């Protein structure tokens with residue numbers, strides 16, 4: 001219900017400036033094609049304002065929608081808003097604007113377009129993972145030109161300047177008698193910038209003043225470590241649902257001061273731990289953290305938790321590689337809170353060495369008598385257990401001919417956490433095997 005209300009507020013928000021604009025005395029801008037162009041411009045502007053709120057991790061919105069969905073929504077909205085702004089700009093030339101006002105608008109639009117394209121390529125994996133081989137080429141290019149992610153983030157922040165220019169463009173528009181309209185445009189800008197600015201500065205500073213201390217860095221394999229944290233200044237540790245993630249920023253020590261998302265791999269009854277696999281610049285150095293180093297923890301975020309689905313449903317956890325981390329937290333929690341729950345854990349990895357913390361999972365089986373655990377290895381020819389990839393045949397073999405489970409309450413809930421391509425293919429197989437889309441929950445380890 002809350003989600004529908006939020007969507008309604010979001011969708012209707014361009015109506016306020018539109019009503020204020022079109023209800024005032026008529027002028028050239030309210031007629032014919034100009035009116036269409038102005039409407040596109042207003043929708044684009046309001047969407048751009050919302051974009052800053054969507055990425056500001058506002059707890060109230062995040063709790064209902066989930067951070068990953070918010071980011072995906074933000075990416076789609078960017079496309080829509082750019083299209084509206086482009087239409088506004090191409091339909092409007094018939095109108096007599098003043099040169100400066102039009103130039104400011106065009107400059108704002110150009111910044112939006114170029115920075116958005118740059119960010120879609122370099123800051124997010126969302127679009128590049130949809131095009132075959134694009135991510136591989138993007139990653140090669142990033143390595144070649146040594147483009148640090150922090151520079152892509154700085155570039156993305158230039159969009160705040162574009163929004164200010166867009167606001168100024170509207171303020172300078174040659175419209176008479178529309179003070180309320182212009183007031184509403186300014187208020188949208190002020191609210192968006194206040195929310196965004198609060199997250200970027202005071203909130204980060206506040207979290208930095210209440211850091212966490214590293215209590216242990218435990219190697220799990222040659223390229224994975226578990227980092228355990230405790231609140232450093234006596235504050236209570238954050239409470240989280242198993243399966244949620246945090247943004248982790250080292251404040252001292254040898255690691256760069258960069259913010260990275262990691263799922264919490266410990267149980268909600270313990271202090272926070274994250275289990276990290278070396279994938280790039282930052283994660284390859286995580287083992288260099290030392291006991292006593294300070295870390296800023298922002299979170300918890302996400303809605304990937306068995307606690308948020310129907311109680312009693314049989315749970316099917318499907319992990320790919322390091323994607324097992326949220327399930328480690330969920331299994332520990334289940335062993336205390338619902339030890340009789342039926343749970344299937346299917347874990348695909350390349351090599352046996354990638355099955356980190358496997359002994360812990362096997363030990364948990366003593367406390368979770370209805371846990372069935374199936375590791376599947378794709379690159380171990382001599383492995384005596386299940387081999388290959390998680391495909392339709394394997395799913396049927398493990399979950400039976402009706403993976404969805406029985407009817408009504410007996411239906412299973414599916415949780416997938418794996419690389420994006422694996423999530424997409426497993427979700428597709430499950431749907432082909434009759435599992436309803438709403439029963440499939442996933443956490444992609446990239447935005």
Ligand SMILES: Cc1cc2nc3c(=O)[nH]c(=O)nc-3n(C[C@H](O)[C@H](O)[C@H](O)COP(=O)(O)OP(=O)(O)OC[C@H]3O[C@@H](n4cnc5c(N)ncnc54)[C@H](O)[C@@H]3O)c2cc1C
Pocket residue numbers: 123124125149245259260261262263264274275276277278279280281282283284322325326443444445446447
């Ligand atoms: C919700 C979520 C939970 C995650 N949980 C875990 C976990 O439990 N264990 C684990 O090992 N990994 C986890 N990851 C992945 C982890 O965040 C990335 O592997 C890590 O940020 C890569 O940084 P890097 O500099 O080492 O690698 P890079 O080579 O810089 O990046 C590797 C990939 O990660 C993406 N990435 C890099 N930095 C960030 C960032 N700051 N924010 C978002 N994406 C980024 C890049 O787009 C790239 O595709 C999670 C990711 C998300 C989104």
